[in-house]
Amino acid sequence: MDFELRRAREKLEQEQRERKLKAKLKLDREKKAKQEAIRQREAIEAVQRARRLDAAEAQAKATQQIEEELLAGRGVAFSRVLEAVPYEGAGDKIKLPPSCFTELSDQGAFDKGPLHFRVSAIHQSSLSDLKDAEQNKRTTHAGVLEFTADDGVVGLPSHIWSNLYPAESPMVPMVEVCYVWLSKGTYSKLQPVEAGFSDIPNHKAVLETSLRQHATLSEGDVLTVNHGVLTYHLRVLELKPSSSVSVLETDIEVDVIGADPTAESTSQPVLQPLELGKLDSGVVAEGSYVYYKFQIGDDIWGKISSGDAEIEVKIESENHDGDTDLYVSRHPLLFPTQHQHGWSSHDIGSKALVLNSRDLGLGPGTYSIGIYGFKGTTKYKVSVSIRDKSNLKIGQQAVSSTLSADADTVECQNCKHYIPSRSIALHEAYCRRHNIICQHTSCGVVLRRDEVKNHVHCEECGLAFQKEEMEKHKKVFHVPLNCPCGIVLEKEKMVQHQSVECPLRLVTCQFCGDMVQAGTSAADVRDRLRGLTQHESVCGSRTAPCDSCGRSVMLKDMDIHQVAVHQKN
Numbered sequence: 001m002d003f004e005l006r007r008a009r010e011k012l013e014q015e016q017r018e019r020k021l022k023a024k025l026k027l028d029r030e031k032k033a034k035q036e037a038i039r040q041r042e043a044i045e046a047v048q049r050a051r052r053l054d055a056a057e058a059q060a061k062a063t064q065q066i067e068e069e070l071l072a073g074r075g076v077a078f079s080r081v082l083e084a085v086p087y088e089g090a091g092d093k094i095k096l097p098p099s100c101f102t103e104l105s106d107q108g109a110f111d112k113g114p115l116h117f118r119v120s121a122i123h124q125s126s127l128s129d130l131k132d133a134e135q136n137k138r139t140t141h142a143g144v145l146e147f148t149a150d151d152g153v154v155g156l157p158s159h160i161w162s163n164l165y166p167a168e169s170p171m172v173p174m175v176e177v178c179y180v181w182l183s184k185g186t187y188s189k190l191q192p193v194e195a196g197f198s199d200i201p202n203h204k205a206v207l208e209t210s211l212r213q214h215a216t217l218s219e220g221d222v223l224t225v226n227h228g229v230l231t232y233h234l235r236v237l238e239l240k241p242s243s244s245v246s247v248l249e250t251d252i253e254v255d256v257i258g259a260d261p262t263a264e265s266t267s268q269p270v271l272q273p274l275e276l277g278k279l280d281s282g283v284v285a286e287g288s289y290v291y292y293k294f295q296i297g298d299d300i301w302g303k304i305s306s307g308d309a310e311i312e313v314k315i316e317s318e319n320h321d322g323d324t325d326l327y328v329s330r331h332p333l334l335f336p337t338q339h340q341h342g343w344s345s346h347d348i349g350s351k352a353l354v355l356n357s358r359d360l361g362l363g364p365g366t367y368s369i370g371i372y373g374f375k376g377t378t379k380y381k382v383s384v385s386i387r388d389k390s391n392l393k394i395g396q397q398a399v400s401s402t403l404s405a406d407a408d409t410v411e412c413q414n415c416k417h418y419i420p421s422r423s424i425a426l427h428e429a430y431c432r433r434h435n436i437i438c439q440h441t442s443c444g445v446v447l448r449r450d451e452v453k454n455h456v457h458c459e460e461c462g463l464a465f466q467k468e469e470m471e472k473h474k475k476v477f478h479v480p481l482n483c484p485c486g487i488v489l490e491k492e493k494m495v496q497h498q499s500v501e502c503p504l505r506l507v508t509c510q511f512c513g514d515m516v517q518a519g520t521s522a523a524d525v526r527d528r529l530r531g532l533t534q535h536e537s538v539c540g541s542r543t544a545p546c547d548s549c550g551r552s553v554m555l556k557d558m559d560i561h562q563v564a565v566h567q568k569n
Ligand SMILES: [Zn+2]
Pocket: 412, 413, 414, 415, 416, 417, 427, 428, 431, 432, 435
């Protein structure tokens, strides 16, 4: 019995122990689970907290951005990220997609005057290095040309493109276009990047003409100014009243300071001043030009026009293995070339050009001399002198008396010269033995037998030359030249083309008086028939009040208006 009782007690105790252990384990498990849950919840809460913070921050940032946009846009908030594509065009006006038009007009942007935008390049490659990207973010400003771009795309003219991407453009160029309100510019200070810009006659007017195609200016921008085939760059140093301004319908003061003297040597040639009667020396390499300029004042011009003096431009070659060509032009043609010049000399070695009252296009003003390295490196001396002719006149007249054919002469059958009849037999016998007549069409020059080998005609144009001159003649006159406008012609035709046909030639606008590129003929049919250039067609569309009736009339219609309305001729 005892034994049974003991066993029963032991079993009970055993069961109690096991229960206790189980309970403890359960408690432990529950405790652990609880802790895990807390940990997890805390983690989730932390994430949620962080998210809430981010969201709030993003919200605040977005609000701030819109506020900034509203402030910059004076009540218009417009900002788009678009893919940039370049388009051929002058000025700073961009092309936007039609959807932008809707968005802008819904906000009444068009009632606030001309539209201006801040355009910034986005560098997506350096997202990790955001601060760096922010610093390198290039920004400029633009007007708008039209709303015809494809969706998601903005068309940038070369001015905007080259200011956003001065080095190389990225694979996918993305830009941010932001509507901004700009105050009207009152003052601008610009500095030419290259020397020589101030050599352009009336260079400020040239710059102003170029600025007319702009809606905005921003400090740090580089403006490209085309003058005929020449291209100049000017950096915008300072603007007033703010660092970016509107230049539409403003009379902004334009201040052009001297080119930076430390600027590295440029591709653009420079005109070195040359004093009349003084000798200058220099070196020119094959294929390049060296330029000089000289001045013909009114007093000297008076002497030249009356025939008492003439201008002599002289090049003396100092070495025999080099050769030059000489080109002279009167301004506005600044840099005479093989293509475009007033006067030229292609003589081998030393050469001189004499300009006198018989030369059309001569007059008082500034002239340029271009020395072209035709062959090898040439050391030269260059000079311009005014030669007095007044005391030569009498002598000249004496020399110019012509030999009239004597009655008692006979024509030599060989050389076609008239010979006194008493000696004709002797002459002809001698003549046939020693002289040969050149058989080339319309040449007929009498040549000594030893000269025949040296007398050659160009197979292209028929002109006669000494044998050693032929190579140069062919190279100068018959090698086709490329005009920057795309046409290919021989020299003579090229000179003609560039003076009367080429769209890149400079002409004086009859409405604003500036030297401007002729351009293609006017797009407007009526203007084309009136013989207006593209520039004149646009420039002449400006209006002015009529002197007689005060009505606003387009400048190009003023003549017709005067005749048709006021019967004036
Ligand atoms: Zn003869």
